[in-house]
Amino acid sequence: MKIKQEAAVLDETKKLSAQEVIDLNRKYVFFSWSVQKDVAPIPIETGKGIYFWDKAGKRYMDFSSQLMNLNIGYQNPKVIAAIQEQAAKLTSAHPGNAHEPKGTLGNMIAEVAPGNLNKVFYTLGGADANENAVKMARLYTGRNKIIARYRSYHGATYGAISLSGDYRRPPVEPGIPGVVHVFDPYCYRCPFGHTLQTCHRECITSIEDVIQYEGPQTIAALIMEGVTGSNGILVPPDDYWPRLREITKKYGILLIADEVMSGFGRTGEWFAVNHWGVTPDIITTAKGLTSGYLPLGAVVVSDEIARFFEDKYLYLGLTYCGHVMSTAAGIATINVYKEDHLIENSKALGKVLARELEAIKGRHPVVGDVRCIGLFSCFEIVTDRQTKQPMPDDRMNVVRKKLAADGLSTFINHNLIFACPPLCINEAELHEGLKIIEDAISIL
Ligand SMILES: Cc1ncc(COP(=O)(O)O)c(C=O)c1O
Known part of the structure; x- marks a missing residue:
């Protein structure tokens, strides 16, 4: 019989560490759209509003509403x-x-x-x-x-x-x-x-x-x-x-x-x-x-x-x-x-978002284009505005790491950085998240 040693760590008296959660997931579960050996999942533990916390207690601002689905934010009572x-x-x-x-x-x-x-x-x-x-x-x-x-x-x-x-x-x-x-x-x-x-x-x-x-x-x-x-x-x-x-x-x-x-x-x-x-x-x-x-x-x-x-x-x-x-x-x-008037909030803050994206584009030549409607937006990152050459994945990984280090989680698809926060976000939080993204882009 195959003995699943990890079951021992599921002993109710023992709390799993962040690394143990990652290891169990990596060993027994496939992660979508990735080469399995390269995945680096965040061991998510809980959330509130536009934030979630990992197992080690680190807080992340969620700027992609998980996969553009968590529109009302985390843990709505x-x-x-x-x-x-x-x-x-x-x-x-x-x-x-x-x-x-x-x-x-x-x-x-x-x-x-x-x-x-x-x-x-x-x-x-x-x-x-x-x-x-x-x-x-x-x-x-x-x-x-x-x-x-x-x-x-x-x-x-x-x-x-x-x-x-x-x-x-x-x-x-x-x-x-x-x-x-x-x-x-x-x-x-x-x-x-x-x-x-x-x-x-x-x-x-x-x-x-x-x-x-x-x-x-x-x-x-x-x-x-x-x-x-x-x-x-x-x-x-x-x-x-x-x-x-x-x-x-x-x-x-x-x-x-x-x-x-x-x-x-x-x-x-x-x-x-x-x-x-x-x-x-x-x-x-x-x-x-x-x-x-x-x-x-x-x-x-x-x-x-x-x-x-x-x-x-x-x-x-x-x-x-x-x-x-x-x-x-x-x-x-x-x-x-x-x-909670979330559709209205998306419309109103979408205008602020669109304005801010244009401003960031104006300050950073690597931003080839920005596109936005409501709280549905992305930056298209290029190596050169003239040729529109997409920024290569290894450079985008630098952005990915910087965002994570600065406590912001978002969806990045090749050279596209998405900014699609939960619709319950307020204006101050929107500016705060965009500032973190701008800092990460500026490394490029
Ligand atoms: C436009 C669109 N259609 C369909 C799907 C598939 O939805 P699901 O992953 O729930 O099957 C997605 C998922 O991202 C999507 O963005």
Whole structure:
């Protein structure tokens, strides 16, 4: 028999040290998106508001809201109480059961979702929300192709990674068939070689060209992040979403907004598409829905799609669909957004953030571009403003280390440093965090 010696350290009388926690994790658990021998996890212990503490008692300001999901901040007492209350009553229910949290949260999501998006299929996170949105779109339209963009991430399960366009897809291909990728509204590095002065919105017209080449009658849906997240906060031009709404309508193609990261106040609106007054046919969401307190995702569909499945079989299902604990957490989380005016705070402080990012860019030539909408922002770091050469990973690691030493944790994706704090941050804390980031950038 295999003897797991480390179990001895799990003796309740013995508190694990920070290093013991790291060692146990490193030995028995895989860490995502990394070479295992290189991971250096922080042994997180507890949190409050925008801060978390590690096992050794060191405090970190969290400037990426964990993975852009902890929108309401750490350890909100109202959400914790709601989870505890629900746990005392009922912790698990068959997906075929009706229960109060599931229905109430569905109603609350419909209330904050734009237009006629009024019915929800629950999932456990973002990837399976996108998987199920694609299945629904295929069932509803009877078509099979899905158009997605290159600078995108839609999740790591096979269908979702096939939709994703970034570097995480090619190593695990072949994925699901029928996904066609198109170029993005990435104005800093326009894929069509334009500047703002010469732009003719080729990022929009090229998608219509692709639709025509592929055959509109074969395309079920176009999926796009509300605002591109981990690939660099690509805020599209104002006519982008409205024109793609028109084009998709013209060809009977469903428009899916992946608001897993950009939803629930991150951009200063409940959903990013609200900035442009667009109602897609489907919104997928997760992360901010429960603020990461418990896993939950949702596919929110239009009345037309909901009506379609009234007399057609819904070929979707998950054991934990509409989980009683997660939906109870979702209700409490949405109440916190409302009661604490977090969407409004994101909008107001987003303006301060945008101004400060521009100022930092003005002071540091290594900052090639800054992009911001609400409390959803990033710095794009380059070696040279003229060539726009991305700062290499080893130099970015210097920044990473300096930030950690100075007690700030944030998401860094190659040459992109994200500034996406919890929406409960105040202005003084925002300045404090930006100062720490600026100090780290100045090393470069
Ligand atoms: C836009 C977007 N869609 C989908 C996902 C996948 O969500 P999950 O990790 O919950 O499966 C993510 C995760 O970061 C995301 O940013």
